[in-house]
Amino acid sequence: SPESDGVVFTGRLSQEAQPWLAGHAVRGSVLLPGTAFVELALAAGAQAGCELLDDLALEAPLVLPERGGVAFQITVGEDAGGSRTFALHTRDEGGAGAWTRHATGLLTTAAPVPSENLAVWPPAGAEPLPVDGLYEALAEAGFGYGPAFQGLTAAWRDGDDLYAEITPPEGTVVESTAAEGFGLHPALFDACLHVFGLVSDGESARVPFAWSSVVLHAWGASALRVRLTPSADGDGMALEVADAQGAPVLSVGSLVL
Structure with a gap:
């Protein structure tokens, strides 16, 4: 060991x-x-x-x-x-x-209280971001995402805040998340971060290497609403993930790419 x-x-x-x-x-x-x-x-x-x-x-x-x-x-x-x-x-x-x-x-053992839910959707006043062609562009940059990972279906921007909608791709394993025993299927969770590929100004996609204050509020969610905001420490992004009704699924205090 x-x-x-x-x-x-x-x-x-x-x-x-x-x-x-x-x-x-x-x-x-x-x-x-x-x-x-x-x-x-x-x-x-x-x-x-x-x-x-x-x-x-x-x-x-x-x-x-x-x-x-x-x-x-x-x-x-x-x-x-x-x-x-x-x-x-x-x-x-x-x-x-x-x-x-x-x-x-x-x-x-100390779990933080989830922040406000994401019941108001799409986010009021946010500017839609086009998502067509994202996965083709990421593939050209060297990031090959298979069908189960291609969950980003809509995105918005409101100042420094980013919002994303994740839909389990049809015919893929993530359609049956709960049965597989995942808290939040890693492919769906990964898709929550793909919105960065829409705002990276032509840079290649980045992958997270540091996470802090991560807590799972609910198991087995599939369709997701996501909000990314600059984290309190200023070094990364805070992440709130909710289900299709806006109820909290997972929170990340900060992730650094």
Whole structure:
């Protein structure tokens, strides 16, 4: 085991077992999306009695091989006043080679209260952003999103605030999210961030590498409403995700791209 104290969760990741993962390709390599790291951390935290993901830092990309898979371990540290450190490591599923650390962070028990819901929709006074051709443009920039990830169907801008509407693409695995046991399916969660591709002024898309104050309010949502606002710390964006009725699904205090 990479780290011994506390609780250890183990599993396996492969394109064969979760074919939708192949739909997150960056410059030709299939990478585990940052949103999947968040989902794994929240799941481990829930099991350990710490529902708030206080902090998550991605340290190394996790490349998923075309054939076979990788073994992963999430090590959750001992309870220290309601907080627990964690780390996620992987190695080749054959057991050969060293463990690679991909992410570290902190889980805690103090859950923030969700902010206002997103019942008023579309957002009043916001300017619509055209979404046609987004995924083709991202593919040209080296970000190949498969069908399950192509959930962004509408977007708006109001000053520094961005809004997005996510619809599960027909015929894809994300249409049956709740049955698969995800808190928020990583492909749908990832689509919440694609609105950045509409306002990046021609830059290539960026991927998140640091997350803070992440809490899941409701399990298994599929159609989503999203609001992104500059975070209080000024370094990133705060994220509110709601369901089709505007009820809170997930909050992120800050994510840094």
